[in-house]
Amino acid sequence: MSSPGDKLGYDGLRLDRTGQAEAFDAIGDRYEEAFPHKEGQIESAEWLIASLPAGSRVLDLGCGTGVPTARQLAEADLRVVGVDLSDTMVALTRKNVPGGEFHCADLADLRPGGPLDLGRFDGVTAFFALLMLPRAEIPPALRTVHHLLVPGGLLALSMVEADVDDFSIPFIGSTIRVSGYLREELREVVETAGFDIVDESSYSYAPAVADVAPEVQIFLRCRRRPDGS
Template structure:
């Protein structure tokens, strides 16, 4: 897989446009093949549901929320829609987007790279009261994560909320086997993650962690970090 990164765009009907990142496409193809097995391998998502509940409790009814790297739409897009939020989800995996549209028909889903999103312009998504990024930034190399965090900052309204989760690990785009496929992942130690978030002009208002054991044997237990953040203006 190439490690060169180019600008990526996708039409709303899910067709790719010129300039897709080949490395990211390889990641997406793995998740296309994994499909529903992802939710089977990670059936209980206590920390993710708690983070969604924090957003719901802090937001007024009808708030606009971006699910960044939405996967199948379960549980977060559905949780937010059920609470009355207007949810927009983005994911690079065509298979995941198809499942999300099936499972959460009241949300809007786009096949897009999670990097390079903007509020304005012809491909802009507008602004959001909150952004959720549950285990999606770990699919990026470290060099890109601060850039994407600043993009998230720009997508939020002043004082907007940001719920983020990562796996605690000191790795940068490290190749691992995952559900019968190969993907690359990035992690931070918790103090390093907090520093990266704060440098992107977010206030960390709450932090928690969970030791999570997936339901299948070929994915080892992991320490999951959850940060509840607010945009600093």
């Protein structure tokens, strides 16, 4: 008998997070100093806020420090639940967004049959969260998001445009591993996971620290299709 994880494509994958959480534990609130401008992220969260009624449940994947997204959602009277792999980031989010519910967990923990059952959501934000996964895990992660959303639920997603897979880079005094796609391939991966892309935008971004290269950020605003479509 197949497991729920097998249906999403997790079975057989070796989930390697070596050094990822530790890097963000070390970075802490210096992340906000390195990335002070988040126009694309703010605009995508505003789209989600405008599209959902007050009281809707929204999951913030890779919630980081909680600024700006979790705080923005909470201030709009949405019920915010956040997940991050870093204990330090979760502690900062709980301080910055005291009205939310935040967990230190892996996105893979949220899959059907996984150790953390948070229920269903009307919206999900995943701003650069998938960037931290090897490419082999990104389709299962998106199918997990599809599972977490109610039919017709909304996903605000961002990635850095790059043709890389689990590639080590210097990052704010630490080292992390990142993956990315070129734009058309990213669209294909998202649509194959069961989402319709209703809008998109991109930004050229230069972080405020020397060891992080300028990047092109892609923002996709998506709607979950019904199961099986």
